[in-house]
Amino acid sequence: MASDIALSQAAAAETKRRRNYARHYAWFVVPAAVVVMAVIIFPWVFTLYVSAFNWHLGGEREWVGFGNYVQLFTDSRFGWAVARTLFYTGLAVVLPMIFGLAAALAFHRKFPLRGLARTVFILPMMATPVAVALVWTMMFHPQLGVLNWLLSQVGLPPSLWVYSAETVIPTLVLVEVWHWTPLVMLLILGGLASLPTDPYEAAKIDGANAWQAFRHITMPLLAPFVVVALIIRTIDALKAFDTIYVITQGGPGQASETINIFLYLQAFAFYNVGYASAVVVVFFAIIMLLAALLLWTRQRVKAT
Amino acid sequence: MRKLKRYLSNAAFGVSVLLLVSPAALVFLWMLSLSLKNELDNTAFPPIFVPDPPTLDNYREVFARNDFLLFAWNSVVVSFSATGLALAIGVPAGYGIAKMKAMRAAALILIARITPGLSYLIPLFLLFQWLELTGTLVPIVITHLVITVPIVVWVMISFFEGLPAELEEAALVDGATIWQAFRYVAMPLARPGITVATILAFIFSWNNFVFAMVLAGRETRTLPVAVNNMLTFEQISWGPLSAAALLVTAPVLILTLLAQKQIVAGLTAGGVKGA
Incomplete structure (x- = not known):
């Protein structure tokens, strides 16, 4: 006392x-x-x-209060942009998480040339997005692109890739997955490296097999790291801009116009900066809300 | 039988590693291949993979446009300035925040890191227009601080937090000022952290597209903007375009190969401690 x-x-x-x-x-x-x-x-x-003005670059400027927000919530083009962003984000989170987890488990094992393989694996993440987007654009070419040749080699019909409204978003997700799976891998690999070895030895003595050890030791201990990777990936996917803009600029038509592209076009193609600012505010709120939600999830994972 | 099983499982593992790594390798190899072939071979179908014979004509064409060197110089100036300035102000800030355990300041930096860069552009664009700075490199450097400062501060907070406090406290007891304890004790110890912050800030500034895309004039484009314009406005053929794209990303790829360890440490430390 x-x-x-x-x-x-x-x-x-x-x-x-x-x-x-x-x-x-x-x-x-x-x-x-x-x-x-x-x-x-x-x-x-x-x-x-x-965002409280009807403000055109080099033109009129008039106080409208919440007018831009009211307009935004009734703007079906913005509504579609939000829906597309959610669709894109869903795919661009789930797929890199699966591949990233698999890759982390693979790179956690020792094998010949592991260092080299890991270096090659993380290159996409560091490469200049615009530069790789250009190469992808050439690969997506419907007649001369190397990807359609690859499809033909495995007996699949050619795809229109980013040139069709139906396939454009999954195709852009493909680029995003290629680009950002390495970061998920690194974050989870860091978690794997920090796991204690004692529980595994104890489990081995108790006669647990590899799957049981993974299911009952690795998975619970790794969960917080997976959640961190999930948080970072979700926010990055919501913010995706460079590759989408370079490859499609929101097209064909508006088929790949996400919130970020909508925002860019409003501000710097239509010079509608007041309206675009309202988009920024809403987008900012969405991101903060999601981040808070994910952080809350992380606390709960930690507690259990 | 057991041996065979083990052999098979190793083979399956090898194949899956190959499947994981090959998309990364193949895209860069295809980029290289496109940049070394003439236009006829580049548009051949089925595609020709190995340049035969390889030609450097595409690279010659890129450099023959004398503005490519100007844009490269712009990129160098912008990335070095944005990184240098971020280090000068971000390293002490990271130290201060770590020492004060100023969680609110750290949270602010985190928010700045997760919000889209595009959302800072409208007000800054209006500001630079009003200040009549558009058409110079100054606005581009300043906007790049939006990216580099949070990275540096964030990485440095986690490094300074990891340092043992005893050494600085001993220095303070011996009569050193706080500044001296930082400059001569903490900073040398945090040198690996400063290396990490420098590399990451440089890479993210070099790779950045949207700020220069909006703010750059004819003479002040950075490389990513210049290369994007080649695709959209100039319609140049695949060979030179790939050569230019490879030249733009080569410095970053080389840096990644050389400093892989630091990059991994920085991204995971920032990431794991971050969120």
């Missing part, structure tokens, strides 16, 4: 000392805080302000 009190007093003194230091350490953050205010906080606030 007495030692408890002594301990808590020491802890209180410790926090007090920390607070004293804290004031000085604040100076380290000042330059960054100024920059963050200028390029991050200011845009947030200013976007809110602009």
Whole structure:
């Protein structure tokens, strides 16, 4: 009891000392805080302000209050963009998660040339998105593209890839999967590397087979890392822009127009910056909501 | 029998690894192949895979457009400035946040990292127009800070948090100022973290497309924008286009091959500790 009190007093003194230091350490953050205010906080606030105007670049500017938001919620083109984004995100989360988990389990085993194989595997993630998008565009060419030749070799009919409204989103997802599966793999591989070895030895002694060990030891211990990968992947998939813009610019027609592409076109093709700012605000809210939801899930996974 | 089973399972594992790795390898190899063939071979169907004989004409054509070197220079200036500035302000900030355990500041940085870059463009575009800075590299460098500063701060927070506090405390007891403890004790210890932050900030700045796409004028395009314009506006043929695309991404790929360990450490540390 007495030692408890002594301990808590020491802890209180410790926090007090920390607070004293804290004031000085604040100076380290000042330059960054100024920059963050200028390029991050200011845009947030200013976007809110602009979203209350009917504001055309180089043209009229008129206060409309919540008018842009009202228009947005009745704009079927935006509604479709949201639906497409959800469809795209669903596919672009599930598939990389499956392949990434499989790849992480494979790379966790020792095999010859593992280092080289892993390096090649993570290259897509680091490559310049625009550059690889160009190569994909050439590969998707319906007559001369190498992908349709590959399909013909395995006896499948040629596909129109990004040139048809039906196949454009799954095709773009294919690029996204190619691009970002490595990150999922790395995040889960990091988790695998940090797992303790004792439970496996104990399970082996108790006569568990490989599947049982995976099911009852690896899966529960790995769950928090899988959730982190899921969070990061979901947010990245929602934000996808570069490859979609380079490959289709939202086409054919509006068949691949996601929220981000809709936003870009409103702002920098139609110069409708007031309306586009309202889109930013809504998009921002969607992302924050999803992030909060996923973080909450993570807490629950951790607790169990 | 047992031996055979083991052999088969190893073979199956080998095949699955090959299946996992080949899409990554094949896309880059196809890019290389396209860039080394003439137009006739590039549009042949069925495709010709191995250039025979390989030609460097496509690369010559890319460099013969003298603006390619200008755009390369723009990319170098933008990425180095954005990375340098982010380090100068982000490393101390990461230290300060780690020391103060300022979770709210850390959360703010995290939010900045997860929101789409495009959402910062409208207000910054209006601001730069008003300041009459459009048409110079300044707006592009400043907008790239939106990406590089959060990366650097984020990576540095997790590295500084991982350092033992005893060494700096000893320095403080011996009469060093906080700045000296940071500059001569903590910073040298965090050098691996600074390397990681530098590499990641550089790569993400080099790869960035949308900021320069909106803000760049005729003379201030960066490489990703220039290469995209080749596809959409200039309609140049596949060979030179692949050569240009490969040249744009080559620095990043080489950096990844050389610094794989640091990149993996940075992305997973930032990621796992991050969310």
